[in-house]
Amino acid sequence: MLSRRWVVPVLAAVVGIVLGLLYGWVISPVRWVDGTPAQLREDLRVDYMRMAIDSYAVNRDAExxxxxxxxxxDFGPAALAAVGADPAAVDPTAIQRYRAAIEILGPEAGTDEATPATGSRRPLTSLIVPLCSATLILGVFLAAAVFLRRRVRRREPRPRIEEEEAWDVGAETPVPFASTEPAAREPLATFRTIYTLGDDLYDDSFSIETPTGDFVGECGVGIGDTIGVGEPKKVSAFEVWLFDKNDIQTVTKVLMSRYAFSDETTRSRLMAKGDPVQAESGGVVYLETASLEVEARIVDMTYGEGALPPGSYFERMTIELRAWPRGGAAQPA
Known part of the structure; x- marks a missing residue:
């Protein structure tokens, strides 16, 4: 199952690649300019040398x-030698005169051991493969380093998150709607996610792994429903979900505001997403799959105020998620 938090980056990468290819190959393709004969193929360099010899036979301009x-x-001596071996339509006498002119003005130019002419440049095409190879190797090393670093971090024991006091002094006294007995043993992982009004893209997900680093599932919280119109979105329900790699179905509970839960139409509509539960500060819900259990505890919540009915949408919500292997958490009887 692809983590929800990776959907946007993956789509952005795909769109970026498509747009880059479109721009590079259609809108503004690369065009070679200011090339030199040294960048030609071998057979074309030989043809170029034949034309240079024919031109010298006519204008006698040695320079x-x-x-x-x-x-x-560097290809000059080889091209001249190739023309000498296969003159084609070139007069052999013209070849000798051309070679003599080159030897007079540049004593070492007419031999295969000639040094490169001053100012000659290495063809750009010969640098492309080494540069691309170096970039690819560097990218592989960086990716490996990032991967290993993440694996090491994931295997480090996660500190338990202590329960926080309600941040809002005026918040109601917590009223649990499920048992909050301590777990029978330490959880595999503990996560905390916080929503605040204005976070319209709120969607947190967390990987669940064994102490040895093996991936066993994923859990998270996202926006389940909104009320009213305009921005920011007024969130009236959250989806708390659990994915188990050993189970074919993702389990979901819907934490609803007091107003949304009391509305029969809204509650019936959200039942299609998961079991509806009225959110209460300090309350706990349990999600259970074939091999995992997750306890979702509302550490803190505050309703928004405004033109909408009281208790209809959330200003802030803090949820703590704790995951165990099946049978590891103490649940209500």
């Missing part, structure tokens, strides 16, 4: 002949 020879950089 221009040398410049055209130097445009080939």
């Amino acid at each position: 221009l002949a040398l410049a055209r020879y130097e445009y080939l950089g």
Whole structure:
């Protein structure tokens, strides 16, 4: 099951890749400009040398002949030797004269051991593969480092989160709607999630792992329903869910505001998402699957005030989630 918190980043990455390909290949494709004969294929470099020899046979411009020879950089001697071995339509005498002119102006230019002409540049295409390979290797190392770091962090024991006092002095006295007896043993994991009015994309999820780091499931809290119109959203219900990799079904409980729970139509509609429960500060609900149990405890909650009916939407909600293997938590009789 793909974690809900990864949906937006994955979609953003896919859209970014598609837009990048569209821009790079359709809107503004790469065009090579200011290339040199040294960047040509071998057969085209030989053809270029033949044309340079033919041109010199006509204009007798030795400096221009040398410049055209130097445009080939390190490939000049090989191209000249290839033309000598296969003149094609080039006059052999013209080849000898061209070679003589090159040797006079550049004594070492006409031999295979000639040093590169001053200012000759290595073709850009020869650097692409090494640069891409280095970037790929660096990316693999970085990804491996991040992965190992996360694995180490996940295997570190999580400190238990102590119960906080209600942040709102005027909050009602907690009224539990399920037993809050202590667990029979230490939970696999403890998480805390906080919603505040204005967090319209609120959707927290947490991975549940064994002490050895094996993934066994996932739990989380998200917006279940809203009331009214406009922004920010007025959240009237939260979905508390539990996913078990050994179970085919995700279990969900719907924590509803006092007003939403008292409305028969709203309660019936939200029953399609999960078991409806009226949220009370200090209350606890349990979610159970084939091999996992999760206790969701409302540490703190406050209703919003405004034009909407009292107790209809939440200003703030803090929920603590504790996960055990099946049979590890003490539940009400």
